[in-house]
Amino acid sequence: ADAPDWARVRLDFPLLMREVHGKPLVYFDNANTGQKPVQVIGAVDEFYRRYNANVSRAVHALGTEATDAYEGARNKLARFLNVRSNDLVLCSGTTFAINLVAYSWALPRLKAGDVILVSRMEHHANIVPWQLVAQRTGATIRVAEITPDGALDLDALRAAMTPEVKLLAVAHVSNVLGTINPVREICREARKRGIVTVVDGSQAAPHRKVDVTAIGCDFYAITGHKMCGPTGTGALWARREHLDAMPPFLGGGEMIKEVSFDGTVFNDAPHKFEAGTPNIAGFIGLGVAADYLQNVGLDHVEAREAELLAHFTEELRRVDGLRIIGEAPEKAAVVSFLIDGAHAHDLATLLDLEGVAVRSGQHCAHPLLQYYGVAATCRASLAFYNTHEEIERFMTALTKVRKLLG
Numbered sequence: 347a348d349a350p351d352w353a354r355v356r357l358d359f360p361l362l363m364r365e366v367h368g369k370p371l372v373y374f375d376n377a378n379t380g381q382k383p384v385q386v387i388g389a390v391d392e393f394y395r396r397y398n399a400n401v402s403r404a405v406h407a408l409g410t411e412a413t414d415a416y417e418g419a420r421n422k423l424a425r426f427l428n429v430r431s432n433d434l435v436l437c438s439g440t441t442f443a444i445n446l447v448a449y450s451w452a453l454p455r456l457k458a459g460d461v462i463l464v465s466r467m468e469h470h471a472n473i474v475p476w477q478l479v480a481q482r483t484g485a486t487i488r489v490a491e492i493t494p495d496g497a498l499d500l501d502a503l504r505a506a507m508t509p510e511v512k513l514l515a516v517a518h519v520s521n522v523l524g525t526i527n528p529v530r531e532i533c534r535e536a537r538k539r540g541i542v543t544v545v546d547g548s549q550a551a552p553h554r555k556v557d558v559t560a561i562g563c564d565f566y567a568i569t570g571h572k573m574c575g576p577t578g579t580g581a582l583w584a585r586r587e588h589l590d591a592m593p594p595f596l597g598g599g600e601m602i603k604e605v606s607f608d609g610t611v612f613n614d615a616p617h618k619f620e621a622g623t624p625n626i627a628g629f630i631g632l633g634v635a636a637d638y639l640q641n642v643g644l645d646h647v648e649a650r651e652a653e654l655l656a657h658f659t660e661e662l663r664r665v666d667g668l669r670i671i672g673e674a675p676e677k678a679a680v681v682s683f684l685i686d687g688a689h690a691h692d693l694a695t696l697l698d699l700e701g702v703a704v705r706s707g708q709h710c711a712h713p714l715l716q717y718y719g720v721a722a723t724c725r726a727s728l729a730f731y732n733t734h735e736e737i738e739r740f741m742t743a744l745t746k747v748r749k750l751l752g
C-alpha cells in the first residue's frame with residue numbers, strides 16, 4: 347500500500363496543535379511517552395460515557411459489553427504482536443511485566459551459582475528487578491557489554507552465555523541510543539544453550555512491525571503509553587509452558603476459579619496473573635491504538651521515522667561541539683546528544699522556552715551513561731507524526747539556545 351498522507355495522520359493528534367510558551371509545540375520526547383490519536387481518546391471517552399462496568403463479573407448488558415471490549419483489546423494486541431491472545435497477560439506496563447517474570451518465573455527457580463545476563467544498555471526496569479532476584483536467590487548479574495558506537499558486542503555476548511547463565515534480559519530497542527538489537531539472532535543463540543530470554547519491547551512496538559513469534563524469545567514486554575495508548579497499560583507475552591508453570595504473582599479476585607479456606611484453585615493464564623479490577627478503559631484504548639498503528643502501517647511508520655532520523659542526524663552533525671551518543675548501524679529515531687560546555691538540563695530548559703520538548707538526564711539508564719562517562723544527555727526522540735518542518739524549528743531553537751549559553 348502507498349504511504350499515508352502524513353499531514354493528515356498528524357491531524358489525528360490534537361495535542362500536537364497546541365502552543366507552549368507562546369510557540370508552536372515541537373514534541374520530540376516520544377521515547378518518554380507518546381501522544382494519543384483521537385481514535386484512542388474517543389474509545390476511552392466512549393467507555394465511560396456508554397458502557398462503564400466491571401469485567402467478568404456481571405451478567406447485565408453493560409458488564410457483557412465491557413468484558414467483550416476488554417477481551418477484544420487482548421485479541422487486537424495479540425494480532426499486533428503475532429501471538430495467541432491467551433498467552434498475553436495484560437498489565438500496567440513494561441515495569442510490571444518484567445517484575446512479573448522476575449517474581450514468578452525467576453525467583454522460585456534461580457539459586458546461588460546461577461547467572462542473569464543483562465545488557466549494558468538496559469533501562470532500570472530491566473536491571474533492578476533482576477538485582478532484587480539476585481539478592482534473594484544468590485544468583486549474580488553479568489553485564490553484556492556494548493561497543494563505543496552503542497551496539498551490543500555480539501561476540502562478547504555469545505562468550506558470556508556460559509552454562510551458569512539461566513536468563514538473558516535485553517532491550518529490543520534502546521531508549522537512550524536508539525540501537526535496534528538483533529533480538530531474533532540473540533534469542534536463537536540463547537535458546538540453543540537453554541537460556542531463557544526476556545525482551546524489553548517498550549521502544550520497539552511503537553516504531554516497527556514486531557513479530558514476537560518470529561523473534562523466538564521466552565518473554566516479551568510492551569508498554570501501552572509509548573505506542574499511542576493510555577498510561578497504565580501494557581502486556582507481557584510468554585511461552586505457554588512458562589505461563590502454566592509460573593505461580594500467581596498477586597492474589598485477589600478474577601485470578602481464581604474457586605476459593606475456600608481450605609485452599610484456592612487458580613484460574614488459567616492469562617487470568618491467573620490479572621488479579622483485581624484492571625484498567626478496563628485503558629486496555630480498550632490500547633486495543634484501538636494497536637489497530638491504529640496497524641492501519642497507518644508499521645512498515646510506513648518505520649520508513650517515515652528512518653527518513654526523519656536521517657534528516658535530523660544530518661542537521662545535528664553540522665553543529666559545532668555537538669556530540670551524538672549512540673551511532674549504531676541499526677538505529678531508531680532516538681538521538682542522545684551533548685554540546686561542549688552546556689549542561690543537558692540547561693539545554694532542555696532553554697529549548698522548552700522555544701516550544702521544543704526533549705528529555706534531559708540519565709533516562710533511567712545509569713549504567714549506560716556511566717559507560718560513556720557522562721552525567722546526563724539531551725535526548726530527542728521522534729515519531730511518525732513529527733515533521734521535517736519541526737526538525738527545522740528544532741535547529742533554529744538550538745542555534746538560539748547555543749547563543750544564549752555562550
Ligand code: PMP
Pocket residue numbers: 377378438439440441442469471472517519520521546548549568569570580710
Ligand atoms: N524499558 C524501556 C526501554 C523504556 O524506555 C521504558 C520507559 N521509559 C520502560 C522500560 C518502562 O516502561 P513503563 O513506562 O511501562 O514502566
